[in-house]
Amino acid sequence: MILIMVIILIILVISGLPLFAGILTAAMLGLYVSGVEFTAIPIEIFRLANAPVLLAIPLFTFAGYLLSQGGTSTRLVRFSRSLFGWLPGGLGVVALVSCAFFTAITGATGITIIALGGLLFPALISEKYEENFSLGLITTSGSLGLHFPPSLPIILYGFVSETSIEQLFMAGLLPGVLMVGIPCLFSVYMGRKWRLEQPPFSGREFLAALKGAAWELPIPILILAGIYSGFCTATEAAALTVTYVLFVKTLIFRELSLLRDLPVIMKESMKMVGGIMIILGAALGFTNYLVDAFIPMKILELMEGLVASKIGFLMVLNIFLILVGCMMDIFSAILVVVPLIVPLAARFGIDPVHLGIVFLANLGIGYNTPPVGLNLFIASSRFEKPIMQLYKATLPFLLLLLFALLLITYWPGLSLFLPNLLK
Amino acid sequence: MNALKRFDDILARLEGWVIILLLWLMVILTFVQVALRSLYTYGHFQWANAMLGHIDWSGPFVRLLVLWLTFLGASLLTKEGKHIKIDLLSTLLPKKWLPTRELILASACALISAIMVKVCIDYIRMEMEFGGTIFLNLPSWISQLILPAGFALLLFRFLIRAIDEGIQIVRGITS
Numbered sequence A: 001m002i003l004i005m006v007i008i009l010i011i012l013v014i015s016g017l018p019l020f021a022g023i024l025t026a027a028m029l030g031l032y033v034s035g036v037e038f039t040a041i042p043i044e045i046f047r048l049a050n051a052p053v054l055l056a057i058p059l060f061t062f063a064g065y066l067l068s069q070g071g072t073s074t075r076l077v078r079f080s081r082s083l084f085g086w087l088p089g090g091l092g093v094v095a096l097v098s099c100a101f102f103t104a105i106t107g108a109t110g111i112t113i114i115a116l117g118g119l120l121f122p123a124l125i126s127e128k129y130e131e132n133f134s135l136g137l138i139t140t141s142g143s144l145g146l147h148f149p150p151s152l153p154i155i156l157y158g159f160v161s162e163t164s165i166e167q168l169f170m171a172g173l174l175p176g177v178l179m180v181g182i183p184c185l186f187s188v189y190m191g192r193k194w195r196l197e198q199p200p201f202s203g204r205e206f207l208a209a210l211k212g213a214a215w216e217l218p219i220p221i222l223i224l225a226g227i228y229s230g231f232c233t234a235t236e237a238a239a240l241t242v243t244y245v246l247f248v249k250t251l252i253f254r255e256l257s258l259l260r261d262l263p264v265i266m267k268e269s270m271k272m273v274g275g276i277m278i279i280l281g282a283a284l285g286f287t288n289y290l291v292d293a294f295i296p297m298k299i300l301e302l303m304e305g306l307v308a309s310k311i312g313f314l315m316v317l318n319i320f321l322i323l324v325g326c327m328m329d330i331f332s333a334i335l336v337v338v339p340l341i342v343p344l345a346a347r348f349g350i351d352p353v354h355l356g357i358v359f360l361a362n363l364g365i366g367y368n369t370p371p372v373g374l375n376l377f378i379a380s381s382r383f384e385k386p387i388m389q390l391y392k393a394t395l396p397f398l399l400l401l402l403f404a405l406l407l408i409t410y411w412p413g414l415s416l417f418l419p420n421l422l423k
Numbered sequence B: 001m002n003a004l005k006r007f008d009d010i011l012a013r014l015e016g017w018v019i020i021l022l023l024w025l026m027v028i029l030t031f032v033q034v035a036l037r038s039l040y041t042y043g044h045f046q047w048a049n050a051m052l053g054h055i056d057w058s059g060p061f062v063r064l065l066v067l068w069l070t071f072l073g074a075s076l077l078t079k080e081g082k083h084i085k086i087d088l089l090s091t092l093l094p095k096k097w098l099p100t101r102e103l104i105l106a107s108a109c110a111l112i113s114a115i116m117v118k119v120c121i122d123y124i125r126m127e128m129e130f131g132g133t134i135f136l137n138l139p140s141w142i143s144q145l146i147l148p149a150g151f152a153l154l155l156f157r158f159l160i161r162a163i164d165e166g167i168q169i170v171r172g173i174t175s
Helices: A002-014 A020-036 A040-050 A052-068 A073-082 A089-103 A112-126 A131-141 A153-161 A165-194 A203-213 A219-228 A234-252 A262-292 A294-305 A312-325 A329-347 A351-367 A373-382 A387-410 A414-422 B001-045 B047-056 B058-080 B094-131 B140-144 B148-172
Strands: A014-020 B084-087
Touching: A002 A014, A002 B084, A002 B094, A014 A020, A014 A414, A014 B094, A020 A040, A020 A153, A020 A262, A020 A329, A020 B094, A020 B140, A040 A262, A040 B058, A040 B094, A040 B140, A040 B148, A052 A073, A052 A089, A052 A153, A052 B001, A052 B058, A073 A089, A073 A112, A073 A203, A073 B058, A089 A112, A089 A131, A089 A165, A089 A219, A089 B001, A112 A131, A112 A153, A112 A373, A131 A165, A131 A373, A131 A387, A153 A165, A153 A219, A153 A262, A153 A329, A153 A351, A165 A219, A165 A234, A165 A351, A165 A387, A165 A414, A234 A414, A234 B001, A262 A294, A262 A329, A262 B001, A294 A312, A294 A329, A312 A329, A312 A387, A351 A387, A351 A414, A351 B058, A373 A387, A387 A414, A414 B140, B001 B047, B094 B140, B094 B148, B140 B148
Parallel strands: none
Antiparallel strands: A014 B084
């Protein structure tokens, strides 16, 4: 009977049942089998109202949505163009850096390709970059920058795995730079090979662009500095960021009107929050059952029979997470998979901070992995190109990012160097 | 059905207003907390500390708002049918099957939401008997009312979707 229910549930979930409903059902089935009252679920959901850290999620999402409207994207692209445009393949570098930065300040909510793609893709084409190269570059750049503050996936990972968010932010810096840097080198290499035009560096344009972007550029640095100087917690940083962004957008640039634009942005951003947090609530209920039923222990026993070493475990993890990443979005993947993986990783002696960085790198790559990586579909509809062309166009970038992933996974020092320095 | 849909739209507008109001409250209260705390810590103003004492309810209150915003946002998301999901079948399934799939999925969600409403009411009954008090000496079950209310909103939205898809299927067969 239960087996039939589980099979029906799996079929429903892969045919598009909202994930929160699927997870709630799984929790109910589990509780029913173990003979526990269903009231265990609302008790867990109510924990959402008792975690100060979670306050950062609606606040940073709101700030991110505010920044995604109006001229912020144009100002950022202009600035990075004045800074990197003179390099061979410079516009590719500009695209990668601005996308990563934009992803970071909007909290990695998946709006980068939509917001910046329309600006950067035609620019690349008009400067004679190959179409497939440009498509692949823009598509993959949508998943870079996940490691930089105030990335929401990092906050969620910290909450679910009970790891310090402050340390995670610090640990993400070098791996984040690596994941942006490797495709940048590729772009420089191709720029050389194609002998693309290189506009000279202009000090005057640089200063003008810097002045234009001066209000928005320092946001991630201010957040990091605020947290590390002990001035504020991550949640308080979120409150300050929202206030600052509101001030900049409505009073300095006067791009957003308090009465006309803000209500719409508020509603849109809270829909996003609702979508993520309701899954979080359901996942808390489900995890509670998993732990009570010793499921992680059972998986652990199974794994120990199959994999003996730390390296072996990391390899299995990489492959598993890429599969997860191409089926689920990063938020649900963190909520569903992290509670299962963390005890396993601890058993194999992997630092939870390092694990988090590997997790994000892996899931970001999963976004671009055929057949169902989400970025591929967003880009396909945004640029009106067939999905098969996108598979082909992203392939070289995918390989480069996989290389970066290997470095991040098997070189823990890269992630742990900075947080250890500050301890 | 038209009356139901009109009610749905009015409800959505109301939810929108509540979201805007609550988010403003959240932004302002959290900012005031941080500002007062830093005035006290770095400026050593005694009055800032006294003010913090007066608004000590705002911490738990703002955390409760997280739950409210979650359910209100999720309810609006349901109206638009944009919940996060794994969808492997959309491209494989023939087009004419899509309404049937929607009907099944919406009904399943409605059923799950209905069970959750019931479970959450049980939970609140329990809290009414054994629960303590929270900020401003309110009984704790009041803060938990959002759970059944939130799932009731979801239940209503999924039911409307299911009815809507059902009507479309019937129309498709008769025409």
